[in-house]
Amino acid sequence: MQKYFCWCLLTMLVLSVPSQAQKIDGAPAKPVPVAIAANNGLRNEDAKFKGAGITLAGTFTLPSTTTLGAAPKKLPAVLLLGAQGATPRDGMVVAPEVVQPIYKLLAEHLAAQGFVTFRFDKRCAGASGCSPSLALDDYVEDARAAFELLRARPEVNPAKVFVFGHDEG
Incomplete structure (x- = not known):
């Protein structure tokens, strides 16, 4: 499994392409707020875990099909990895025309489709610890x-866990 995980990370690093914000003809000149739908019964749970020498913090977003205390149905899951640097779990993207919590929106969309998701504050961001190490x-x-x-x-099918990231994530 570790070999598969390393290959996934390597593939994401190789395939990531830096994006550049571009002005599109007809786009509004001022930032447009992004509408965030009601949570549709989604459940968020904060968690802390041990990373490489520090404690990191993140959020699970669970579909409405999961019920506390019930026998859990095994669901597919997605780990959302943030970009390079001290990226917060919600992945606030600030572009010339849009400001939005891209990872939070993605987590909610995936959870609404039946996936358990997890996103976390990278080192020195949000509620995660900070270490001077910037080693890959x-x-x-x-x-x-x-x-x-x-x-x-308990809700996750361990054979169906996927990793989604971009940039260095």
Whole structure:
């Protein structure tokens, strides 16, 4: 499993392409607020876990099909990995025309489709600890620990856990 996880991370690193905000003809000149739909019964749970030498914090978003105290149905899951640097779990994207919590929106959309999701504050962001280490190995270990935390959820089918990221995530 660790070999598969490493290959997934390597593939995401190789395939990531830096994006550049571009003015599109006809686009509004001022930022447009993004409408966030009602949570449709989705449940958010905050969690802390041990990364490479520090404590990290994140949020599980669970579909409305999960019920506290009920025999859990095994669901597919997605780990959302943030971009390079001290990225907060909600992934606030600030572009010339839009400001939005892209990872939170993605987590809610996936949960509405029946996936359990987990996103976390990277080192030195949000409620996560801060370490002067910026070594890629530490970021990989942090992601591996988040992956294992997600796989261990009683609602999650450990054979159907996916990783979604971009940039260095």
